[in-house]
Amino acid sequence: MDDGFLEMRGICKSFSSVPVLRDIDLSLRRGEILGVIGENGAGKSTLMKILGGIHQPTSGEIRSRGQRVCFRTPAEARSGGISLIPQEFNLVKDLCVYDNVFLGAELHGPLGMLSKKRMQRRTAELLAELGTDISPTERIANLSAAQKQLVEIAKALAFEAELLIMDEPTTVLTSHEVQILFRLMRRLKERGMSIIYISHKLKEIKAICDRVLILRDGEFVCEKPTAEMSLEEMASRMVGRELSQIFPPKRLPRPDQVPALEVRNLSVRGLLRNVSFSLAPGEVLGFGGLVGAGRTEVAETIMGLRRADEGEILLSGTPLKVRFPEDAVRAGVSYLSEDRQGSGILTGFSVTENVTLVSLGSYVRSLLGGSGSFFGLLDKSRERRSASHYRDLFNIRAPSLDARLEFLSGGNQQKVSMAKSLDTHPRVLVADEPTRGIDVSAKQEMYRFIADLAESGVSCIVISSEQEELLGLCHRVVVMRDGRIAGVLEGASLTEEEIMFHATGIREEAKAG
Amino acid sequence: MNDGTRQNPPQDASENRIQRLKRIELQRYAPLFALLLLGTISALLSPYFLQVQNLVNIFRQVSYTGIIALGMTLVIISGGIDLSVGSAAAFVGALAILTVNTPAVQAFGAGTAVFLACVVAVGAGFFAGAVNGLLITKGRIAPFIVTLGTMALFRSLTLYMGNAGEFSSRNALFGDFAAGSFLLLPVPVWVFLILAALLNILLNDTKYGRHLCAVGGNEKVALYSAIDVDRIRFFAYAINGAMVGISSALLASRFNAVSSSNTGLGFELDAIAAVIIGGTAMTGGRGTVWGTVVGAVTLGVINNMLNMVGISPYLQGTVKGLVIIAAVYIQRQKN
Numbered sequence: 001m002d003d004g005f006l007e008m009r010g011i012c013k014s015f016s017s018v019p020v021l022r023d024i025d026l027s028l029r030r031g032e033i034l035g036v037i038g039e040n041g042a043g044k045s046t047l048m049k050i051l052g053g054i055h056q057p058t059s060g061e062i063r064s065r066g067q068r069v070c071f072r073t074p075a076e077a078r079s080g081g082i083s084l085i086p087q088e089f090n091l092v093k094d095l096c097v098y099d100n101v102f103l104g105a106e107l108h109g110p111l112g113m114l115s116k117k118r119m120q121r122r123t124a125e126l127l128a129e130l131g132t133d134i135s136p137t138e139r140i141a142n143l144s145a146a147q148k149q150l151v152e153i154a155k156a157l158a159f160e161a162e163l164l165i166m167d168e169p170t171t172v173l174t175s176h177e178v179q180i181l182f183r184l185m186r187r188l189k190e191r192g193m194s195i196i197y198i199s200h201k202l203k204e205i206k207a208i209c210d211r212v213l214i215l216r217d218g219e220f221v222c223e224k225p226t227a228e229m230s231l232e233e234m235a236s237r238m239v240g241r242e243l244s245q246i247f248p249p250k251r252l253p254r255p256d257q258v259p260a261l262e263v264r265n266l267s268v269r270g271l272l273r274n275v276s277f278s279l280a281p282g283e284v285l286g287f288g289g290l291v292g293a294g295r296t297e298v299a300e301t302i303m304g305l306r307r308a309d310e311g312e313i314l315l316s317g318t319p320l321k322v323r324f325p326e327d328a329v330r331a332g333v334s335y336l337s338e339d340r341q342g343s344g345i346l347t348g349f350s351v352t353e354n355v356t357l358v359s360l361g362s363y364v365r366s367l368l369g370g371s372g373s374f375f376g377l378l379d380k381s382r383e384r385r386s387a388s389h390y391r392d393l394f395n396i397r398a399p400s401l402d403a404r405l406e407f408l409s410g411g412n413q414q415k416v417s418m419a420k421s422l423d424t425h426p427r428v429l430v431a432d433e434p435t436r437g438i439d440v441s442a443k444q445e446m447y448r449f450i451a452d453l454a455e456s457g458v459s460c461i462v463i464s465s466e467q468e469e470l471l472g473l474c475h476r477v478v479v480m481r482d483g484r485i486a487g488v489l490e491g492a493s494l495t496e497e498e499i500m501f502h503a504t505g506i507r508e509e510a511k512a513g
Numbered sequence: 514m515n516d517g518t519r520q521n522p523p524q525d526a527s528e529n530r531i532q533r534l535k536r537i538e539l540q541r542y543a544p545l546f547a548l549l550l551l552g553t554i555s556a557l558l559s560p561y562f563l564q565v566q567n568l569v570n571i572f573r574q575v576s577y578t579g580i581i582a583l584g585m586t587l588v589i590i591s592g593g594i595d596l597s598v599g600s601a602a603a604f605v606g607a608l609a610i611l612t613v614n615t616p617a618v619q620a621f622g623a624g625t626a627v628f629l630a631c632v633v634a635v636g637a638g639f640f641a642g643a644v645n646g647l648l649i650t651k652g653r654i655a656p657f658i659v660t661l662g663t664m665a666l667f668r669s670l671t672l673y674m675g676n677a678g679e680f681s682s683r684n685a686l687f688g689d690f691a692a693g694s695f696l697l698l699p700v701p702v703w704v705f706l707i708l709a710a711l712l713n714i715l716l717n718d719t720k721y722g723r724h725l726c727a728v729g730g731n732e733k734v735a736l737y738s739a740i741d742v743d744r745i746r747f748f749a750y751a752i753n754g755a756m757v758g759i760s761s762a763l764l765a766s767r768f769n770a771v772s773s774s775n776t777g778l779g780f781e782l783d784a785i786a787a788v789i790i791g792g793t794a795m796t797g798g799r800g801t802v803w804g805t806v807v808g809a810v811t812l813g814v815i816n817n818m819l820n821m822v823g824i825s826p827y828l829q830g831t832v833k834g835l836v837i838i839a840a841v842y843i844q845r846q847k848n
Contacts, residue, residue: 305736328739343733364720
């Protein structure tokens with residue numbers, strides 16, 4: 001490879017003697033987009049953090065244009081022309097766009113004062129190059145996810161990066177925004193920029209990348225031009241086995257019964273307007289729409305995490321009054337949060353402690369007749385039995401039930417989160433992005449759990465930004481836009497196009513015009 | 514690399530994980546090892562150290578702030594802090610002595626008067642803690658600020674009530690009830706150990722204790738898990754207040770008096786130090802009651818050692834400060 005712009009050879013990395021990367025090679029030419037894929041825990045992010053100077057390899061070497069280099073800090077990697085855009089953006093939200101672009105490398109005037117004008121002008125130039133009209137003096141907090149991403153890219157350009165590493169850049173973007181990002185990536189590529197693109201979304205890899213590198217369990221699996229690989233091959237190489245049918249067969253819900261959940265005219269000022277829908281026993285109802293359309297807000301309002309200004313919630317025909325989340329849980333509604341680390345699980349708690357966190361009241365031995373009071377003691381052996389039940393049911397892979405959740409992979413954490421939501425034995429489960437950030441095989445298992453739950457009579461709401469998931473799993477799909485229900489799709493009208501039309505408002509405009 | 518594929522021998526990652534877990538177990542007992550090491554050094558420095566009377570003295574000395582440290586453990590696990598414990602101890606102690614001196618109370622007889630004074634101390638302590646708890650949960654003010662404010666407030670009220678002087682009890686029995694011993698150990702030590710056992714159960718074996726760790730670990734997760742976060746945090750401060758009340762009653766009894774300017778001075782430092790040395794995370798979410806007991810005893814042993822080798826008592830604060838900083842630094846390294 002004479003054109004080797006960047007090369008990593010024999011990279012190994014261990015964290016406190018646990019190997020996470022074993023003997024990885026990677027090479028990259030100028031003006032090339034390389035996709036890196038693998039299940040959670042395959043080592044993609046670690047490999048990229050080594051390139052970005054955040055981690056140091058235990059052994060192996062990095063060469064840039066034939067020269068051996070060593071990045072001990074992110075600043076060193078940056079001056080070596082490498083910019084890493086992490087999944088959670090690295091922007092200070094209370095500062096302006098231009099402050100962030102020049103953060104850590106501010107331009108100074110003669111007296112050591114910041115030369116704000118020059119920085120603003122340069123930022124405006126960079127943003128214009130990227131084809132956006134974000135104001136350099138706008139505060140980051142006021143920007144959308146897509147705009148923040150552009151600011152990150154502008155920051156990379158300001159440092160004259162030659163290699164851009166993007167970790168899951170599209171999880172927070174709408175499909176329209178993804179197209180804009182791809183167009184931009186192709187332009188950067190033509191200018192000679194190399195890009196490493198990490199994603200779970202194989203279609204995107206296929207669409208944008210020249211070559212793809214597949215990792216599994218910290219090991220190199222294969223590296224090929226994307227043109228020579230089908231999506232199915234990528235998926236099975238990642239998982240290490242052939243993937244059978246991803247979605248379980250749909251079973252019909254039980255019709256003509258009292259709806260398990262009925263929501264009437266739910267409104268929350270500034271967020272939701274007149275949301276009404278009903279959910280049959282054993283039905284899987286999908287919620288589609290763009291990020292910010294109000295889907296999570298519906299779930300949070302039902303759970304008592306937000307106050308409704310108006311509207312009614314009926315559970316099996318009985319009005320449900322929720323003032324606190326506890327009320328909803330007691331009535332038989334459970335919520336699987338979209339933000340696993342932020343609001344789903346406690347990484348410092350053991351598997352068992354997480355599983356029984358919501359249902360803990362039912363493990364109190366009633367000493368004086370009262371349950372859930374201060375001095376009722378917990379029946380820890382029953383807690384363990386429950387946890388072990390879910391471990392077998394969901395195939396949770398953990399060193400032990402006492403292992404803290406920080407030692408588990410994302411997919412296994414998600415299964416624990418699911419067990420936690422189910423241990424209250426809900427009649428209605430609201431699963432918000434149940435497969436976000438988990439690998440293909442764990443996804444498949446999640447789908448099966450949800451289908452089995454529905455089969456056993458539990459009604460499920462599945463909020464998802466992945467259209468295939470909505471189509472494959474749900475009986476009907478509610479599409480939301482701007483805090484309202486834009487349409488309910490079922491049967492023949494349940495297609496990806498229809499969901500997109502309703503989510504973006506094209507359908508309504510067509511009707512009006 | 515003709516077909517672009519390579520095979521590597523599989524390696525057992527789970528074994529390494531287990532080793533890692535074992536190391537964490539060892540870290541848990543670090544405070545105990547530190548105490549044993551310190552004890553050994555002290556014993557080598559002075560033959561007097563291991564005498565029963567000296568050890569009993571150390572335990573009695575640490576029991577007053579130790580009891581407060583037990584409550585402080587709950588507060589710190591919840592992700593908060595309480596700086597007002599020293600001032601509250603003076604305030605509550607003053608109220609107890611005022612109660613026992615009230616003629617109407619004394620009319621019930623000396624024993625009943627002492628009992629009522631103790632009830633007042635614990636009740637007023639609980640109330641003082643509840644005030645902190647309410648301001649923090651309902652008022653949404655940072656614990657550091659609230660308790661900094663009440664720290665000034667309780668001290669000032671005590672100074673005002675006592676005209677900056679002493680509250681002396683006029684009931685001889687009040688000065689006796691905590692001076693006695695039972696099976697070799699002084700009463701305050703028994704109280705300390707029994708409360709430690711109770712709070713240990715509260716923390717490890719009840720729904721409240723589990724929820725407390727959840728709230729301190731990640732408040733949002735706790736909220737989404739249908740936990741009444743405000744109630745959990747409120748009771749952490751209220752229980753801590755009750756502990757202050759118990760400690761204060763014992764302390765007031767020991768001197769049969771409370772000084773409005775000196776009683777409880779610096780207690781917050783000792784209590785927080787004991788909790789931190791005991792391995793409870795300053796960031797909240799996890800901690801142990803027995804660790805706090807070890808931490809409190811460690812502080813006592815350090816003081817005792819410094820006394821024995823003749824280091825100025827004025828320098829004890831320096832040592833204490835360094836130990837706290839070192840303990841937090843070691844916690845950092847662990848993570």
